[in-house]
Every structure is written in C-alpha cells, then in structure tokens.
Amino acid sequence: MFLTKLTIMLWKGRRESSNVDDRRGMSGGGLAVGGGIIGVIALLINFFLGGGDASQLPQQLPGGGSPEMNTEQQAAEEELAGFVKVVFADTEDVWNTLLGQNEYQDPRLVLYRGGTESGCGYASKASGPFYCPADQQVFVDLSFYQELKNRFNVSGEFAMAYVIAHEVGHHIQYLMGTTEKMAKARQQVSEKEYNQLSVKLELQADFLAGVWAHHNQKMKSVIQPQDIEEALNAANAIGDDNLQKQSQGHVVPDAFTHGTSEQRMYWFKKGYQTGDPKQGDTFSDPDL
Ligand SMILES: [Zn+2]
Secondary structure (H helix, E strand, O other): OOOOOOOOOOOOOOOOOOOEEHHHHOOOOOOOOOOHHHHHHHHHHHHHHOOOOOOOOOOOOHHHHHOOOOOOHHHHHHHHHHHHHHHHHHHHHHHHHHHOOOOOOOEEEEEEEEEEEOOOOEEEEHHOOOOEOOEEEEEEOOOOHHHHHOOOOOOHHHHHHHHHHHHHHHHHHHHHHHHHHHHHHHHOOHHHHHHHHHHHHHHHHHHHHHHHHHHHHHOOOOOOOOHHHHHHHHHHOOOHHHHHHOOOOOOOOOOOOOOOHHHHHHHHHHHHHHHHHOOOHHHHHOOO
C-alpha cells in the first residue's frame, strides 16, 4: 500500500509534532486483527456462546500495524506517519511565528485507520482528511496518500503536505472567527449562497497553505521546486470540477464547494508567492 519512497522534501531527522493522537492501532475499522472482520465475528460468537475466554479476544497489534500490510508496507506507513508529523510541526513553527503565541493555539493531529470518532461525527476512510472545529483537530487516515496516487494520479509527499497545511488553514479560520461566521450564515442564506461562501472558505484555506509553504521555505529551506509542483498538481486534481467528473455515483464527502482546479491552484500560488496572510481575503474578492 505505502510502497512509495519519500525522497524529495528534506524532512528526515526533523522535529515531529507532539500534538498528535495516533489512533492507528485502535481505529473503529476493527480490522487490526488476524482474519479480518470475519475472524472477529467468529471469535465473538465463540466467546458469547461460552466457548472461549476473554484472552482470545482480538488484541491490538503493536505499533499500529495491521496484518493486511507486510513489514515493508508497515515500514513505509511509519515513514509516512513520521513525515506527516514533521509537516504538522512545521505548521506549528510557521503559524506561531506569524500570528504570535498568544493568537495561535496549536491544533491536534489525529491519525487513524479505517474509522474513528470526532467532535464532528464519525470519521471514516471515505471522509478524507478534514478539520473538525468542535475539537480543533485535524483527522487523517494515511491511506489518503495512496488514494491521491491511485485515484487522482497525484504523487509525491508534498501533495500530502499541502493537504495537511490546507486543514491547518481551516484551524486558522476557526481561530479568526471565520468558521463561526460561516455557521451563522448557514442559517441565514440560501443553499446556493452558502455554497459560494464555502468555496471562498476553501480557497482561503488553500491560500493559507501557500502562505505556510512560503514561510516554511524561508525558515527552513526544505522545499524544492518539485514540491510546489506536487502541491499544485494536488490542488488541480482535487478541484470540484475534477472531483465531480471522478466521483460519478459515489459520494466524495468534503469534495464539493472547494472551487475549481484553476481557482485552487491560483490561491495556493498566491499564498506561496506573497507569503502575506493579509492578501487572502477571498470573501471580498470580486472575481469569486
Ligand atoms: Zn477544506
């Protein structure tokens, strides 16, 4: 599953965020067990019929590994987890510097596999990465990395960094009160108008991801030209227009009302080039 080697962004040996809740070994998917779900059911039936004892109940596997992955795949997933934690730490460094430690409170990162509870409801693999304002946490099922690759044809770990930075962008919107304004608007405006606002919110999160990349580069010189290319490819691939073409029949949650591919690339680039958070007022942009 995670066989792609991470090579481009210079991230190895750098600080990993400590604001991480790694639930991969205990995700609600319940598949971290030999024999998969059928095995679990068989064991449970066995248990409830009195034919077994609690010691036979499935145990969590150490290190969040799952028998569906071989050791090489597990190592690759650990590497990806490490990368994501470094990126998360990078967002902490940049936003604490830009906004000041009084203004900025670090969000938390929840890594899960299959499914987990969030303050915004049950998260499944199909939810894709998202930010939940109710608990100020970013939820990521690492298999999304592979999905980017297989489904959207986007490769490279910086595509994943962009996705993380976009979610942290939503956290900044929460801190700035924008999220609350949106919640109020939802009750006051038509669905069509709300969707337009939603596009602006999403494009602003893309812009903030670009601002992060700009300052991360300034502070740490870890981003290479291909990385930005990858982020733009990701922004391109997961624009609404593309997703709608892709999804046909099955729902892509959190997919719509993000803006077109071109808009997403435009705003990420604008953030990356200017590095100026003040230039990201998508809400007053006459073209949107
Ligand atoms: Zn978003």
